[in-house]
Amino acid sequence: MFGKKLFKIRKTLKPVELTRDFPALVDELLREVEPRIYTEHSLSNPYKLECDAYTKLKSVPAAQKPDLLIYLLDIFTYWESKALLVRAKNDCLQMHSEEKKCLILEWLQIKFAQTRMSFAPGKFRELCDQIAKVKNQWNAGELFGLTVIQLKAMGKREGLSEELKYEIASVLKALKALFFYADDWKAEAHLCQLISSKHVTAPFSFGNDRISQILTTFLQEQPKNEQNYWQQFFNLCSITKTLTPSSSWLKDATRLLNAIGWDKFQKTTNSWIAMVSQLDVLSEFRPLDEEDPEQLSAYLNFIEPKLFSILQGICWSQVLFADTNTQTVLTQLAEKCFRSLPATGPCAGPVGNAAIFALANSDTFSSLLSLASLKSYIKQRKTQKLIDTYVQRETEKYGLSLSEIEERAVPDFGLVEGKRIEVFSGFNFVITYSNTGRVKTHWIGSEGKTQHNPPGFVAQDPILSRKFNHASDLVNQIRQASEIQKERISNLTQQHMSWSLAELEKLYINHGLICSLARNLIWLIEDKPVLWVSGQWQQVDGKDVIFSAHARIQLWRPED
Structure with missing residues (x-):
């Protein structure tokens, strides 16, 4: 009954149609909601925001949602700078009016960014420019990611005009200048996927780490037509969210391998896997707090998290090859990725799991032995159980028990008579x-x-x-x-x-x-x-x- 009544009430509401209504409605909402805020967790209860102004803002059409977010971000950046000054001068344990306004506006931004949006020409870039002004990089990154999800949904519903595609390309080119959030590469990969390679080149944006430099140099040395196929492969890898590749992912990867050339792809990716497995763990100093860049903290770095998905995809693609060299480099990579770092855990667990998956699905006895041999190197119990599961699945094919496979896979480490x-x-x-x-x-x-x-x-x-x-x-x-x-x-x-x-x-x-x-x-x-x-x-x-x-x-x- 309550749901039906609420539906009737919303149906009778007059939607907000003009952007000039936004200032008055937002001011009204801030006046009504601010007295209800006592701590940073006050807005965990959604009923704290319930008021007439909020109800009217929720009825804003999808085409005007970008304008609403742009306005919310505009006043948020104003109050954010005010809040930083107030917090610096006063007791940091007490929430002041400026901080409450920031908290409400931040919650509104995330809430509306999760609803349907339609982008008119120029609005996506304008919204991205406004997000870049937010000082809190984590909030900016989350809002940017949600905006890209809505853009992708719009593309599925309505398609993207050529003008909007060029606008997306301009955002991609300026992305490093706009955002500094650690997880922006997922949203970036989705933007690359939205742009057709026939019209605009949408390269995967590598960083400045040692692996990225090698991959970037390799791409620059390739002919333009091959660069496009490699970029498509990197973009395919970067948008994956699953622990194992789907059949559609392998189908797309096979299509790109045919375009690149199987021999070249295998030789190139094998050299990359071998190179990564030989890298040392670096000790670096990075800012502990984005607001205090002079305060540094020690950081152990093996593979940048942005490259996890790229290396996962490279490992998954090795399922299509069954030669001894591929199995050797995958075994070395898996062993290296599961070495433990102090207070961190495995160096690169997701990449190691991808290498294990490739060995388990190569469908050869030698790859099965390589997989079983990893139990001698890896001490994480969950990973050992995963290896046992894969090995047990293949034992019936060769008429051997799990124990018989394990004893044949024990490495000798080059020891002679111990x-x-x-x-x-x-x-x-x-x-x-x-x-x-x-x-x-x-x-x-x-x-x-x-x-x-x-x-x-x-x-x-x-x-x-x-x-x-x-x-x-x-x-x-x-x-x-x-x-x-x-x-x-x-x-x-x-x-x-x-x-x-x-x-x-x-x-x-x-x-x-x-x-x-x-x-x-x-x-x-x-x-x-x-x-x-x-x-x-x-x-x-x-x-x-x-x-x-x-x-x-x-x-x-x-x-x-």
């Missing part, structure tokens, strides 16, 4: 994985002397220093993989698995990482407990073992 040596100009950096499951490192000089700390010249040489950092990362990876493999092997006693002699020696006894653990275990050969001693099998009492060529070997359990 040892790896890295050479540094006459010094050897030795990594040893002991039979107790501990990773130890030491240096051996040209004279055979052992030391624990790296020589001084390593830190002074940039190339050797970078090599040592990678070696240190490798040590951490071995330690992490060691704990995962210990847990996996301890669970084997409950699974009643068996191996042929050749399988066991390949996967366990002679494996670079696992050999140090496997050679300390007791095994069963034809119900006889045996050990691996000095390169051969012996019974626990020291006697030689005689068994058939087809014997199956199991892990000994205490109850056996």
